[in-house]
Structure formats: C-alpha cells, structure tokens
Amino acid sequence: MLSVNSVVKKFRRGSHVVHALGPVDLQIRQGEFVTILGPSGCGKTTLLHMLGGFESPTSGAVEINGQAVTAPSRKLGMVFQEATLFPWKTVLQNIAWPIEQRGVRRAEALDRATEYLDKVGLHRFGKAYPSELSGGMRQRAALARTLAMQPEVLLMDEPFGALDAQTREEMQEELTRVWQASGLTVVFITHDIPEAIFLGDRVVVLGGKPGTVMEDCAIDLPRPRTSATKSHPKVLEYRSHLWELIRRASAA
Amino acid sequence: MHKPDTNEGTRLWPVTLASVMLILCAWEAASRRAGSPEYFLGPLEIVGAAVARLVHGDVLEPAVRSISRAFGGFALGGALGVALGLLSGVSRTVRDLFDVPQAFVHAIPKISLFPAVAVWLGFTDTSRILIIALSCFFPAYLNAMSGALGINPRYLWLSRNNEVSRLASFFQVVLPASLLRTMVGLRISLMVAFILMVATEVVGHSDGLGTIVMESYQEGDYRQMYAAILYIALAGYLSNLALESVARRLCRGQAMEFGG
Amino acid sequence: MTSPKTRARWCRIGGIVLLLAVWQCFAMLSSTRMFPGLDAVGRQFVALISSAELLDAAASTLSKGAIGLLIATCLGSVVGVACAYNRVIDAAVHPIVSFLYPVPKLALYPVVILVFGLGASSKVVQVALECFFPLFVQMYAGARSVPKNMAWLAANNELGPLRFATDVLLPTMLPFLLTGLRVATPIMLIVMCVTEFVGESRGLGALIVQYSSYFDTASAFAVVMFFGLLGLAADRLIVFARTRLVHWERGGQL
Numbered sequence: 001m002l003s004v005n006s007v008v009k010k011f012r013r014g015s016h017v018v019h020a021l022g023p024v025d026l027q028i029r030q031g032e033f034v035t036i037l038g039p040s041g042c043g044k045t046t047l048l049h050m051l052g053g054f055e056s057p058t059s060g061a062v063e064i065n066g067q068a069v070t071a072p073s074r075k076l077g078m079v080f081q082e083a084t085l086f087p088w089k090t091v092l093q094n095i096a097w098p099i100e101q102r103g104v105r106r107a108e109a110l111d112r113a114t115e116y117l118d119k120v121g122l123h124r125f126g127k128a129y130p131s132e133l134s135g136g137m138r139q140r141a142a143l144a145r146t147l148a149m150q151p152e153v154l155l156m157d158e159p160f161g162a163l164d165a166q167t168r169e170e171m172q173e174e175l176t177r178v179w180q181a182s183g184l185t186v187v188f189i190t191h192d193i194p195e196a197i198f199l200g201d202r203v204v205v206l207g208g209k210p211g212t213v214m215e216d217c218a219i220d221l222p223r224p225r226t227s228a229t230k231s232h233p234k235v236l237e238y239r240s241h242l243w244e245l246i247r248r249a250s251a252a
Numbered sequence: 253m254h255k256p257d258t259n260e261g262t263r264l265w266p267v268t269l270a271s272v273m274l275i276l277c278a279w280e281a282a283s284r285r286a287g288s289p290e291y292f293l294g295p296l297e298i299v300g301a302a303v304a305r306l307v308h309g310d311v312l313e314p315a316v317r318s319i320s321r322a323f324g325g326f327a328l329g330g331a332l333g334v335a336l337g338l339l340s341g342v343s344r345t346v347r348d349l350f351d352v353p354q355a356f357v358h359a360i361p362k363i364s365l366f367p368a369v370a371v372w373l374g375f376t377d378t379s380r381i382l383i384i385a386l387s388c389f390f391p392a393y394l395n396a397m398s399g400a401l402g403i404n405p406r407y408l409w410l411s412r413n414n415e416v417s418r419l420a421s422f423f424q425v426v427l428p429a430s431l432l433r434t435m436v437g438l439r440i441s442l443m444v445a446f447i448l449m450v451a452t453e454v455v456g457h458s459d460g461l462g463t464i465v466m467e468s469y470q471e472g473d474y475r476q477m478y479a480a481i482l483y484i485a486l487a488g489y490l491s492n493l494a495l496e497s498v499a500r501r502l503c504r505g506q507a508m509e510f511g512g
Numbered sequence: 513m514t515s516p517k518t519r520a521r522w523c524r525i526g527g528i529v530l531l532l533a534v535w536q537c538f539a540m541l542s543s544t545r546m547f548p549g550l551d552a553v554g555r556q557f558v559a560l561i562s563s564a565e566l567l568d569a570a571a572s573t574l575s576k577g578a579i580g581l582l583i584a585t586c587l588g589s590v591v592g593v594a595c596a597y598n599r600v601i602d603a604a605v606h607p608i609v610s611f612l613y614p615v616p617k618l619a620l621y622p623v624v625i626l627v628f629g630l631g632a633s634s635k636v637v638q639v640a641l642e643c644f645f646p647l648f649v650q651m652y653a654g655a656r657s658v659p660k661n662m663a664w665l666a667a668n669n670e671l672g673p674l675r676f677a678t679d680v681l682l683p684t685m686l687p688f689l690l691t692g693l694r695v696a697t698p699i700m701l702i703v704m705c706v707t708e709f710v711g712e713s714r715g716l717g718a719l720i721v722q723y724s725s726y727f728d729t730a731s732a733f734a735v736v737m738f739f740g741l742l743g744l745a746a747d748r749l750i751v752f753a754r755t756r757l758v759h760w761e762r763g764g765q766l
Binding site for chain 3: 052054071072073074076077078080082084086087088097098101129130131149
C-alpha cells in the first residue's frame with residue numbers, strides 16, 4: 001500500500017553535499033505495523049518525513065496506493081515526538097480540531113471527539129489543558145488527535161522517547177491495543193530495540209552512512225500482544241540479533 | 253506557506269539592493285513629475301542640498317551642538333540608569349525603594365515635562381539635557397536591573413566561595429554577567445536620546461539641527477529642511493552603529509539581539 | 513528583625529515618601545511660581561478634573577493616539593508576517609526597516625504636516641509611523657515563533673492559509689502582540705504629546721504648553737501627572753489583558 005522506491009536524500013551543508021539516506025526500498029502492506037529501528041543520525045526520521053510528504057526525496061519516490069506523495073495530507077497522520085498540542089485549547093478541543101478542519105461544525109466535532117478521547121483512556125481529562133497533563137497523557141491526547149484525522153496511515157516519530165521507562169511501557173501496550181482495534185497501517189520510528197520488537201510485525205533496521213536498509217526482520221510473535229508477550233522466548237532471540245545489527249550499524 | 257524559512261539570508265542581498273534601488277528610483281521619478289508639490293523633493297536633490305550645506309561650512313556647528321546634547325543626556329541618564337539598575341538588581345532594599353517612584357516617573361512622557369521645566373530653567377542646554385537624561389535613564393535602568401536579576405546565582409555563590417568582597421564581586425561578576433542586557437538597554441537609551449533631542453529642539457528657541465528643520469519648514473525652505481533631516485538621520489544611524497560595535501566587542505561570546 | 517515582606521513594604525513606602533520629599537525641597541528652594549509645591553499641583557489637579565477640561569483633552573489625545581496605534585498594529589502585523597513567511601519579501605523589506613529603526617522619526621514630522629496638513633491626521637500618521645517599528649519587530653518574532661512541529665501539524669491537516677492564520681498564527685502571536693503594545697503605547701503618548709506642542713492643537717500636550725505660557729506651572733504639572741497616570745493605567749491594562757487572553761502561559765515575563 002505504501003511503497004518507497006529507491007529513495008535518496010542529500011542535504012546541502014555550507015558548501016558540500018551530505019548524502020544522508022538511501023537508496024532505500026521498502027514496501028508496506030495495508031494494516032501492517034512496521035517499526036523502523038536504527039541508531040541516532042541514521043536517517044530514520046528523514047525517511048518518516050518523506051513518507052508523510054513533509055520533506056521530498058532528492059531522487060526516488062514515495063507512493064501510497066499507487067499515487068505519489070508530494071505534500072502532507074490527511075491520509076498520512078503524523079504523531080510527533082513532542083505532543084504538539086495547542087496549549088490554548090483543552091484536550092477535547094484539541095482532538096476535535098482535525099474533525100473541524102474537515103468541515104464538521106464545532107458542536108458535532110466535540111461530540112465525535114469524545115469517542116477518540118475514550119479510545120485512549122482519557123475520558124476524565126477532556127476539559128483539562130495540556131499544561132495540566134503528564135507527558136504520557138499528552139502523548140495519548142496527541143494520538144487521539146491524529147486518529148481523529150481518520151488517516152489511512154499513522155506515522156509515529158519516536159513518540160515515547162521523552163517518557164520515563166514505566167510510562168513508555170504502558171504507552172506501548174496502549175498503542176498496540178488501539179492499533180489492533182483500528183486496522184490502520186503504522187510506521188513507527190524508534191531506537192529502542194525491545195519497543196521495536198514488541199510493537200512491530202516487521203522491524204526494518206536502518207544503518208550505515210549513508211543510511212540504508214540493513215535488514216527487514218519479520219517478528220513472529222502472537223497477536224494480540226500484551227505485557228505477557230514480553231516474556232515470550234523468541235523475544236530474547238530477536239533482541240540479541242537486532243543488538244548485533246545495531247552495533248554493526250553504529251560502527252559503520 | 254506554513255514554514256518560516258530561517259536560513260540563507262545572505263544569498264538574498266541582491267534582493268535587498270534591488271529593493272532599495274527601486275524605492276530610490278521611484279522616489280526620484282515621482283519628485284520630478286510635473287505637478288508634484290513643491291515640498292516633495294527627490295533623493296538626489298536632498299543629498300545635493302546636504303552636501304552644499306556641508307561645503308558651505310554651516311552644518312558642523314548646529315550638528316555638534318545637537319549631538320553633544322544628545323550624548324550629554326545619554327551619558328548622564330545612561331550612567332545613572334546602569335549604576336542604579338545594577339544596584340537594584342542585586343539589592344532587594346534598593347529595588348523596593350525605587351519601585352514605585354520609577355514606575356510612576358517612567359509612565360510620564362518626559363517630554364511633557366519640558367515646557368514646565370523650561371519655565372523654571374529657561375530654554376537652555378541645561379533643561380534640554382535634563383529632560384534627555386531623564387528619558388535615557390529608564391531603558392538603561394530597567395534593562396540593567398533585568399540583567400542583574402538574571403544572573404545565575406551560582407556565579408555569586410562562586411565568588412562568595414572564593415571570599416571575594418562585595419565591592420569586588422560587583423565589578424568582577426555582576427557587571428560582566430549583566431552586560432548583555434545592559435547594552436540592549438543602552439542602545440534603546442541612545443535612540444531615545446536622539447528622539448528627545450529633536451523633540452526639545454522643536455519647542456522653544458534653540459540652535460540645533462532640530463531647530464533648523466523647524467525654521468526651514470516655517471520659512472518654506474524645503475531644501476534646507478530635508479538636508480537637516482538627513483543629517484539627523486545620519487547622526488542617529490551612525491551613533492547606533494558605533495554603540496552596536498562597542499556592544500559587540502564587550503559582549504563577545506554571547507548571543508546578541510535587538511528587541512526594540 | 514522584621515520579616516522580608518514587611519521590610520519590602522516599608523521600603524516601597526519609603527521610596528514614595530523620599531520622592532515626594534525631594535520634590536517639596538526643590539519647590540521650597542526655588543520661587544513657587546517657577547517650581548510649584550505639591551499642594552499647588554494637587555489643588556490644580558482636582559480643579560482640572562472637576563472642570564472636565566482635563567478629561568476632554570485626554571479624550572482628544574487618546575482617540576487620535578488609539579487610531580494611530582491601530583494602524584501601526586495592522587501594518588506591523590501584515591508586514592511582520594509577510595517577512596516571516598517569505599524570504600524574498602524579508603530580504604527586500606527587513607533591512608530597510610532595521611535601517612530606519614534608530615533614525616528619529618520625529619524629525620520627519622514637518623514632512624508629515626506638509627502632506628497631511630496641521631490637523632488630526634498628521635498626528636495619527638506620526639503615531640502610526642513611530643509605533644510601526646516596535647510592533648513590526650514583535651509580530652515578526654511572533655510569526656517566526658510557531659514551532660516547526662505545529663506548522664507541520666497544520667500541513668498534515670491540509671490547512672489553508674486563512675485557517676492557518678486563525679487557528680495557529682493568531683494564538684501564537686498574541687503574547688507578542690501584547691508585548692508590542694506595551695512598548696508602543698508609551699511611544700504613542702510621547703508622540704501625541706510632542707505633536708500637540710506645535711501648531712494649533714487640542715489635547716493634553718496643548719494644555720501643557722498653554723499653562724506653561726501663562727507661567728501656571730502648577731497646572732502644567734497637574735496635566736503631566738495625569739499623563740503619567742494614563743501611562744500607568746494603560747500598562748496595567750495590557751498586563752491584565754495578557755493574563756486573561758494568554759491564559760495558557762503562566763508566570764512568564766512580558
């Protein structure tokens with residue numbers, strides 16, 4: 001459904017050109033949860049930005065359902081690393097906002113927004129302002145808001161990176177539960193190996209300079225995934241395998 | 253549309269040049285059109301009048317007088333403002349003492365005091381410099397105080413740890429640490445000094461550049477008027493540039509900005 | 513010793529007392545006609561307020577000043593946003609504005625009078641001219657302060673420029689607008705005062721010149737006091753407006 005065809009990204013820095021990423025080839029099927037794993041600076045965020053149309057590849061193309069992605073659109077909803085909620089709106093108003101952008105009147109949008117609010121377990125915090133919430137709750141609100149866009153694909157840029165370890169684990173379980181119920185396609189960026197394994201149907205390992213796909217690793221763990229899945233024996237295998245890959249990727 | 257571009261400003265200087273040239277040419281063309289009012293002079297004529305005046309030798313005296321008034325008031329008000337501002341920043345007592353009086357006097361447009369002060373002291377340099385100094389005091393005071401308040405307390409702990417005396421700490425720690433904001437305040441003070449200089453020369457009898465502007469206007473001698481305005485603008489621009497370079501050298505290593 | 517809070521309060525009171533005492537000393541040392549005592553000023557202040565003369569003049573001054581401020585705000589916003597979002601416009605306009613900033617625009621007042629006549633419009637234009645600059649600086653900074661992620665969020669939701677302006681730009685620029693107004697309002701008062709000194713004018717500045725020419729310095733100072741009160745009130749109003757309008761930012765400095 002989503003295809004990345006020989007995408008290359010080069011930046012101009014001062015007088016010389018930096019070859020940051022590519023060529024990268026990737027195919028993502030409808031309903032898949034793909035995690036992209038890699039060390040810092042490998043270009044995974046740039047790849048995500050290109051998937052969403054926020055940045056353009058220097059060569060190659062990104063396509064969704066056969067159509068080229070050239071600009072941001074509602075089809076590919078982005079969840080940022082910082083929640084980026086409007087501080088002047090309440091949580092519910094924030095979630096209702098994308099709905100309003102599609103032409104729905106405010107009262108009805110607020111109504112529909114409560115559904116998403118409940119989906120992420122924030123039903124008691126609709127009237128709160130973002131500054132009153134914890135980091136984890138803000139990310140949940142941001143997730144609900146992106147879901148309210150009714151996208152076909154969810155693009156997530158290390159959304160749990162800024163959270164503490166405990167909250168991160170809770171959010172991972174939350175996310176996989178929400179995803180399971182939604183049927184969305186998800187592309188999830190992370191540098192956290194256990195997170196990549198827990199969430200993904202596939203882990204795409206990016207690395208080297210310039211960043212390319214080092215391996216496309218299928219994760220054969222039972223669905224739906226719960227906290228019990230974390231103690232599945234295969235998890236350790238995947239972990240050590242991916243660790244090795246990442247070490248090689250960082251050294252390159 | 254959505255992303256403000258932040259980089260590559262240096263590559264666009266041709267646009268700036270083109271824009272400036274366009275404005276100057278349009279201005280010149282408009283001033284030469286038949287039917288344009290007689291007070292509408294073009295840039296070439298203005299520069300010509302200014303140069304003629306310079307050559308004639310009678311621009312130096314009033315210019316010097318105006319500028320020395322401006323700088324006199326700036327030096328007086330600025331120095332006092334910085335000294336008291338820094339003091340207020342580090343001493344709660346001083347800050348509270350000055351809090352209400354300065355807020356009230358600050359709110360008064362100092363120029364409004366000029367006619368009354370002039371009744372008392374006459375339309376002399378003294379009354380003018382006094383008003384200019386009073387106006388320059390406040391931006392210097394407020395910014396110096398803000399700078400001193402913003403000092404990382406760890407710096408002060410450091411000097412106490414090294415048993416540095418209060419006076420020495422003031423000059424070795426407080427002053428340098430507050431320098432950035434103090435310089436911002438002084439740049440605003442300088443601007444204010446020039447504005448007040450013009451304002452005080454326009455009222456009452458005087459002999460500076462501002463007076464020339466007013467008198468030429470009243471006599472209908474527009475060439476002289478514009479020439480004087482040009483000199484005022486130049487004086488303001490150049491002094492600001494000078495202060496900016498001094499500030500840059502003093503504040504080396506710290507990020508500078510002009511907030512206005 | 514006494515608690516720091518009481519010390520602070522005593523210091524504040526002490527400061528006011530000190531100021532008033534210094535004033536009275538000056539008044540007593542010079543001839544009262546030239547430098548009025550506090551009692552004279554106070555009396556005149558009351559007299560002027562009750563005669564409505566002061567309030568009439570204030571209304572005249574403030575109405576023109578407010579219009580000038582409005583024009584400056586609109587222009588400053590449009591140009592500021594344009595420069596923030598278009599590199600070419602920025603390169604064409606911004607350096608010129610920065611160049612003109614330290615130039616005393618008051619020197620151009622005669623030109624403004626020549627173009628707009630000696631009436632109210634030249635005052636309004638002069639206020640707009642001088643207040644444009646700080647407002648432009650603030651609105652420019654405000655427009656650029658939109659976090660990149662928020663701009664991308666807007667693009668993600670396929671926001672057109674109009675909705676981007678209302679939903680994202682406006683709330684983000686609001687605190688900057690208020691700071692700009694806080695800087696520009698004293699400028700407006702100064703400009704109104706000076707422009708009312710010259711020509712046939714009404715308003716507070718004209719009153720000051722009038723009373724000074726009669727050597728009635730007590731009344732002149734009374735008007736000055738009133739000017740000061742206006743400035744203070746405007747400042748407090750803007751600070752208050754900030755706490756209500758920019759309700760999501762608490763404890764920040766202006």
